[in-house]
Amino acid sequence: GAGVSQSPRYKVAKRGQDVALRCDPISGHVSLFWYQQALGQGPEFLTYFQNEAQLDKSGLPSDRFFAERPEGSVSTLKIQRTQQEDSAVYLCASSLAGAVAGPQHFGDGTRLSIL
Amino acid sequence: AQRVTQPEKLLSVFKGAPVELKCNYSYSGSPELFWYVQYSRQRLQLLLRHISRESIKGFTADLNKGETSFHLKKPFAQEEDSAMYYCAPNTNAGKSTFGDGTTLTVKP
Numbered sequence: 001g002a003g004v005s006q007s008p009r010y011k012v013a014k015r016g017q018d019v020a021l022r023c024d025p026i027s028g029h030v031s032l033f034w035y036q037q038a039l040g041q042g043p044e045f046l047t048y049f050q051n052e053a054q055l056d057k058s059g060l061p062s063d064r065f066f067a068e069r070p071e072g073s074v075s076t077l078k079i080q081r082t083q084q085e086d087s088a089v090y091l092c093a094s095s096l097a098g099a100v101a102g103p104q105h106f107g108d109g110t111r112l113s114i115l
Numbered sequence: 116a117q118r119v120t121q122p123e124k125l126l127s128v129f130k131g132a133p134v135e136l137k138c139n140y141s142y143s144g145s146p147e148l149f150w151y152v153q154y155s156r157q158r159l160q161l162l163l164r165h166i167s168r169e170s171i172k173g174f175t176a177d178l179n180k181g182e183t184s185f186h187l188k189k190p191f192a193q194e195e196d197s198a199m200y201y202c203a204p205n206t207n208a209g210k211s212t213f214g215d216g217t218t219l220t221v222k223p
Contacts, residue, residue, distance in 0.1 A: 008198060033210070042201050042213035056210060091159065101221070104211065106159040
């Protein structure tokens with residue numbers, strides 16, 4: 001594939017609604033990461049998968065945030081009962097590496113706006 | 116706690132001038148160090164990684180373990196270097212901590 005693909009590119013939701021953001025990593029990439037980027041700040045780590053296993057979810061801000069990667073490829077980040085502070089760009093990245101640190105390949109992100 | 120500091124939010128230089136983007140980190144262990152760049156209307160992409168010791172687009176980055184710094188340098192800036200630059204140490208688990216970025220503007 002051409003690279004990491006994220007959908008939708010833009011999402012507008014009313015406060016209290018649930019949203020689901022999708023990430024298609026580069027084929028064969030073992031690691032998958034989700035980041036949240038607020039305006040004027042760098043990406044903040046949310047969670048990390050190695051294949052289908054979620055190895056680190058320490059960055060998820062609350063139990064309203066849930067991520068899965070059931071077959072070790074496509075991943076979904078779900079946010080329940082959205083709040084205005086959830087408005088941000090959500091970035092997905094994948095890496096060929098497993099346990100060893102390697103460069104990450106980023107998608108274009110999903111810009112989420114909560115009204 | 117792991118922390119990355121990029122002290123300059125904005126940096127402006129003239130074309131042909133040297134440029135240095137600063138990065139200081141506070142990390143346990145020995146992280147792998149990366150610089151990422153985001154050009155206007157493009158996605159975040161890898162610029163260089165310390166371990167490869169490459170020079171990409173004329174940029175180099177020197178690791179100073181004593182000062183825990185990983186500053187990005189280029190001797191002669193070009194207009195096409197105008198972009199947002201992020202320093203990102205990465206642990207063995209692959210998790211990256213990003214700085215808040217420096218917006219570089221190279222003026223003609």
